[in-house]
Amino acid sequence: xxxxxxxxxxxxxxxxxxxxxxxxxxxxxxxxxxxxxxxxxxxxxxxxxxxxxxxxxxxxxxxxxxxxxxxxxxxxxxxxxxxxxxxxxxxxxxxxxxxxxxxxxxxxxxxxxxxxxxxxxxxxxxxxxxx
Amino acid sequence: xxxxxxxxxxxxxxxxxxxxxxxxxxxxxxxxxxxxxxxxxxxxxxxxxxxxxxxxxxxxxxxxxxxxxxxxxxxxxxxxxxxxxxxxxxxxxxxxxxxxxxxxxxxxxxxxxxxxxxxxxxxxxxx
Numbered sequence: 001x002x003x004x005x006x007x008x009x010x011x012x013x014x015x016x017x018x019x020x021x022x023x024x025x026x027x028x029x030x031x032x033x034x035x036x037x038x039x040x041x042x043x044x045x046x047x048x049x050x051x052x053x054x055x056x057x058x059x060x061x062x063x064x065x066x067x068x069x070x071x072x073x074x075x076x077x078x079x080x081x082x083x084x085x086x087x088x089x090x091x092x093x094x095x096x097x098x099x100x101x102x103x104x105x106x107x108x109x110x111x112x113x114x115x116x117x118x119x120x121x122x123x124x125x126x127x128x129x130x131x
Numbered sequence: 132x133x134x135x136x137x138x139x140x141x142x143x144x145x146x147x148x149x150x151x152x153x154x155x156x157x158x159x160x161x162x163x164x165x166x167x168x169x170x171x172x173x174x175x176x177x178x179x180x181x182x183x184x185x186x187x188x189x190x191x192x193x194x195x196x197x198x199x200x201x202x203x204x205x206x207x208x209x210x211x212x213x214x215x216x217x218x219x220x221x222x223x224x225x226x227x228x229x230x231x232x233x234x235x236x237x238x239x240x241x242x243x244x245x246x247x248x249x250x251x252x253x254x255x256x257x258x
Contacts, residue, residue: 028214031214031218032215035211038207038208039243041204042243042246042247045191045200045247045250045251045254046246048184048187048188048191048254049250049254052184055183055184055187056183056184059181059182059183075173082165082166082169082170085162086166088162089162092159120173123177127177127178127180128181131181
């Protein structure tokens with residue numbers, strides 16, 4: 001089989017970065033980051049099965065400034081991947097391939113992810129303040 | 132003269148030989164499931180900011196939550212596993228490293244999902 005020398009996608013270096021290609025690679029990057037998020041989720045849930053001390057430690061790690069920074073990244077990644085995933089499914093049914101639409105929906109995704117991340121963190125700080 | 136049909140020449144090449152259509156479909160299916168599940172999860176996780184174990188266990192075991200947590204775990208790890216496989220297929224060009232990486236990702240996802248579900252069950256039913 002002559003499969004050894006076939007060109008492989010995607011090429012990150014050979015094209016001039018554009019909003020469309022940039023959003024596309026960010027979708028992948030956030031996707032890979034969210035695998036880390038899934039592992040944090042498993043760590044969080046499992047820590048609770050080892051008693052109050054271990055759970056308390058997990059909560060304090062996630063609540064430390066490094067933890068908060070990581071969770072901020074995870075939150076943004078999640079909203080971005082979710083919104084851009086819906087954009088992908090719109091393409092799957094054949095909607096939104098025109099360049100103006102690609103650009104508008106792309107910016108909407110970024111706006112949604114940024115806005116929702118801020119809202120989520122405001123809510124989390126409000127909950128922490130009450131507790 | 133070429134005796135093989137165009138279809139015959141391309142069959143079994145590329146992602147189709149590894150069930151690419153199935154991956155594509157499951158990726159979309161889990162994505163659809165994850166839209167409401169992740170929104171619910173983020174909302175819940177925010178409400179769990181700074182809780183102790185008693186409140187946390189009460190939340191995990193609350194009506195409907197264990198089922199949603201298990202669904203979220205399965206959908207998230209399955210979706211993540213498909214995505215990671217896709218990334219490895221694109222970027223890891225060495226055949227041996229490619230196969231090893233994909234096997235590790237799939238087994239790792241299977242293990243993590245199973246372990247998480249076990250933990251959810253334990254927090255729900257006690258013990």
